[in-house]
Amino acid sequence: MPSIAAYEFPDFVETAAFVKDQPVFAIADGSVRFPAGGERVVEAHPGGLLSARYDPYGRRLLTGGEDGRVVSVDGGGAAREIASIGRKWIAAVAGGPRDTVGFASGRTAYVRLSGGALKEIRHERTVEDIAFAPKGIRAATARYDGASLFFPATDAAPAALEWKGAHLGIDFSPDGRFLVTIMQENALHGWRIDDGKHMKMTGYPAKVKDWSWSAKGKFLATSGAPAAILWPFSGKDGPMGKAPLELGTRGDTMVTAVACHPAEDMLAIGYGDGMILAVRFADSKEALLRRGGASPVRTMAWSGEGRLIAFGSESGEAGVIDIAG
Structure with a gap:
């Protein structure tokens, strides 16, 4: 049976991550x-x-x-x-190759290059x-x-x-062939970068607020439904032209967070009632990792070796799950 080291923080957990095998939690109070x-x-x-976002290139x-x-x-x-x-609000951050860091504030995207130069790319509308x-x-x-590319x-x-x-959100596929966005409406949109061909991903009953690429980029797992899509x-x-996989279906609550295992075809799924499941892609076999909590799971991350899961919730509940017990 999995074991949980539980924590309680004073504000909602923006991001849970592992930084050099250390579970780390970014909290809305600024800590x-x-x-x-x-x-x-x-x-x-x-x-x-x-x-807050984990930078896989700089491991920070x-x-x-x-x-x-x-x-x-x-x-x-x-x-x-x-x-x-x-005194400007930093709405988004991201790490890139070669010590590059990007961030967004208002209608401007900023990129700090490895040499320290700060580039500004102005937009007509807010950069999300x-x-x-x-x-x-x-x-x-x-x-x-x-x-914009x-x-x-x-x-x-x-x-x-x-x-x-x-x-509102954006990411490249791990192979760099596709660009996908989270929309304000209940949908994703994508483009094939080579030719700009569109990809519509619709049918969600709620807004998508979390997503995760599977090992080798075969699947993009998302929240926004009673199952992980x-x-x-x-x-x-x-x-x-392809139907998505649906994993961890529940009739009484929504999926609010997802995190794909770093090596295996397995997904951690967090729900609106605080429950967390692990589900295998191949046969949809489920393992209960956490029975529930006081608020929706907001963020999850796997450790590098794929044994531990860090999670955080909207009420400040958090923890580290050892799936091996």
Whole structure:
């Protein structure tokens, strides 16, 4: 039976991650917590934290706050200011190859290149999210009516990928062939980067608020339904014309968080009532990891070796699950 080391934080958990095998939690009050082995607290943003994301390239946690600062926190708990743009809210952060860091504030996307230069890419509408392609220094932003693709090390104008509506989240597929956005409506949208061909992923009863790519990028798992919805991306056309997998179906609550295992075809699923399941892709076999809690699961992450799961909820409940017991 899985075992849980439970924690309680003073505000909702924005992001749970493992940084060099240490479970780390970014909290909305502006702190980053290292609870294992005696709690260490890093005061990253005293005025409040707005965004946090694990940087797989730099193996660190990146955070953005109401203080206009972007901070990196390493596995030892050392915090370093990456950028500061005055009293502006940092709505999104992302790490890229070669020590590149991107972030968004208002109508501007910023990219700090490895040499320290800070590039500004202005948009006509608010930049909601930013992501980096897995190879080369190429970035994409989510905005109203589509996405923008650009090479921040050059002065070339961004390429526009248009689709009507508000796009709130963005990510590249692990092989770099596709770009996908989370929309304000109950849908995802995607483009095949080579030719701009559209991919519509609809049918959700609620907004998608979390997603996770499976090992080798075969599937994109998403929240927003009473089951985890997994869109297939292994073929040249991605999910176009294909039905998604549905895992962990429950009739009385919604999936609110998803995290794919780093090596195996297995998914951790968090629900609105705090329950967490692990489900195998091949046969839909389920294992109960957590019975429930006081609020929806907001964020989950696997450790590098795939034995531990860190999770956090909207009420500040959190923990680390050892699936081996």
